[in-house]
Amino acid sequence: MTVFLVIGGIGLVLLLASLVFGDIFESFDIGEGGFSGIAAGVGAVVFGASGVIALSSDLELVWAYVIGAGFAVLAGAVAQLTIKRLSDTEDAPPPPVDGAYGTTTATTGPQGGEVRLEGVRDLEARLAWADEEIAPGTRVVVIGVSGSRVHVRAV
Structure with a gap:
């Protein structure tokens, strides 16, 4: 035993x-x-x-x-x-968003904000931050990613 x-x-x-x-x-x-x-x-x-x-x-x-x-x-x-x-059955990893273009949907700055990215299938809108304050409706490009948040700058 x-x-x-x-x-x-x-x-x-x-x-x-x-x-x-x-x-x-x-x-x-x-x-x-x-x-x-x-x-x-x-x-x-x-x-x-x-x-x-x-x-x-x-x-x-x-x-x-x-x-x-x-x-x-x-x-x-x-x-x-x-x-x-x-x-x-595991999901494929989300597509990379570095270099993706989009538009800010809210004022976005160092404190945070939101963008709508083009051609990204996993999420239409993402939380974002920028080094300088960017007005809503401004075209932006993703320059970095931290978790689900993206770092953007105006184009």
Whole structure:
């Protein structure tokens, strides 16, 4: 029973580490999309838990290993498939806005303001700031980005 508890505990540590610090195996470049530390952790936890359950049901040790391994492979595969499907549905990064042109919709200066950018699909209007005060309706160009805010100057 100790083997199942140790492997299950290692799986739990791996699972928690992958959830807190990001996927541990992504830096190893294993496969296309790789092997997930979360899926490995799930498999190890399920191996340990199902082995303990099998032993506490008075099954022989060999059956506990067979049941544990079977459920671990199944759970790991389902977790890996789910993670792969979720990663395939991630949105593409927003298009770069450096150099984009637009028009101020409010007075924009060092304290802030707002611009409407042309040809940018993710947001029509953005919070903005400028080194000098710019009147509403002035044509501007983006010279920098900080988060979702843009740094602009009059054209």
